[in-house]
Amino acid sequence: MKKSSLYKGCLEPILLRLLKDNGRMYGYQMTQMVKEITKGELTITEGALYPLLHKLEEQGIVETETEMNGSRMRKYYSLTKAGKKQTAVAMDEMKAFMQSLEFIVNPKPVIG
Amino acid sequence: MKKSSLYKGCLEPILLRLLKDNGRMYGYQMTQMVKEITKGELTITEGALYPLLHKLEEQGIVETETEMNGSRMRKYYSLTKAGKKQTAVAMDEMKAFMQSLEFIVNPKPVIG
DNA sequence: TCATTATACATAAGTAAATTATGCATAATT
DNA sequence: AATTATGCATAATTTACTTATGTATAATGA
Numbered sequence: 001m002k003k004s005s006l007y008k009g010c011l012e013p014i015l016l017r018l019l020k021d022n023g024r025m026y027g028y029q030m031t032q033m034v035k036e037i038t039k040g041e042l043t044i045t046e047g048a049l050y051p052l053l054h055k056l057e058e059q060g061i062v063e064t065e066t067e068m069n070g071s072r073m074r075k076y077y078s079l080t081k082a083g084k085k086q087t088a089v090a091m092d093e094m095k096a097f098m099q100s101l102e103f104i105v106n107p108k109p110v111i112g
Numbered sequence: 113m114k115k116s117s118l119y120k121g122c123l124e125p126i127l128l129r130l131l132k133d134n135g136r137m138y139g140y141q142m143t144q145m146v147k148e149i150t151k152g153e154l155t156i157t158e159g160a161l162y163p164l165l166h167k168l169e170e171q172g173i174v175e176t177e178t179e180m181n182g183s184r185m186r187k188y189y190s191l192t193k194a195g196k197k198q199t200a201v202a203m204d205e206m207k208a209f210m211q212s213l214e215f216i217v218n219p220k221p222v223i224g
Numbered sequence: 225t226c227a228t229t230a231t232a233c234a235t236a237a238g239t240a241a242a243t244t245a246t247g248c249a250t251a252a253t254t
Numbered sequence: 255a256a257t258t259a260t261g262c263a264t265a266a267t268t269t270a271c272t273t274a275t276g277t278a279t280a281a282t283g284a
Contacts (some may be wrong), residue, residue, distance in 0.1 A: 005272095007209065008242090037217075041208055104150065157243065225260100233278085244267075250259100254258090
């Protein structure tokens with residue numbers, strides 16, 4: 001990922017969110033979509049992406065189907081039932097996290 | 113810090129923001145303020161806090177004054193001139209980061 | 225036509241930023 | 255009297271990346 005290490009720890013929930021929204025995606029596609037959505041701000045590196053996807057598969061969060069696109073392989077990932085549950089939890093955590101950042105960056109003045 | 117590792121990489125900008133807003137703080141005070149602001153969501157651990165503060169001091173981002181409160185020591189930290197510049201940069205990065213997260217968690221549907 | 229960029233996967237070594245555990249010391253609370 | 259709170263600090267470990275490297279095909283451009 002690009003820049004400042006702020007994104008550290010956010011990759012997993014980001015991938016879960018992508019899969020939740022798009023149903024079925026392959027790795028390279030995820031990197032491109034994130035780059036596009038964030039206007040180039042966030043670039044997922046392959047060294048981070050693939051090992052994480054493998055871990056999620058091991059954990060039964062995602063499942064895969066490999067397909068050929070012409071002569072090129074694509075490995076499609078989608079959320080399992082357990083993965084959907086896990087994603088809901090991760091999204092709640094994300095919300096709380098973003099809310100907390102808001103509080104810190106934009107603190108409400110104490111009245112009184 | 114507490115929970116889910118989402119906050120990984122955010123501690124430094126959070127501390128810079130606190131110092132920017134409050135002028136002068138000691139370590140323990142920072143942990144308490146963050147806990148309060150985030151309604152208990154974010155708990156800064158001492159093992160993360162103190163080494164980071166020391167690093168920032170080495171880098172000339174913050175400077176310290178040690179004072180006694182009764183018989184207890186407090187080490188006050190404040191931003192140096194260079195630290196204020198650095199904080200402005202960090203805050204811009206924070207904004208971009210939060211914006212990107214928003215885009216991912218709440219993607220805009222493509223019209224057309 | 226030959227080199228570069230894009231697509232598409234994968235893994236290994238190294239690093240940064242935490243967590244967890246531990247330590248010291250005083251003050252306040254139960 | 256024991257526990258919790260205040261206040262600092264450091265060491266060992268773990269996590270989650272980055273950087274580097276590897277393989278292979280397709281498209282683009284000089």
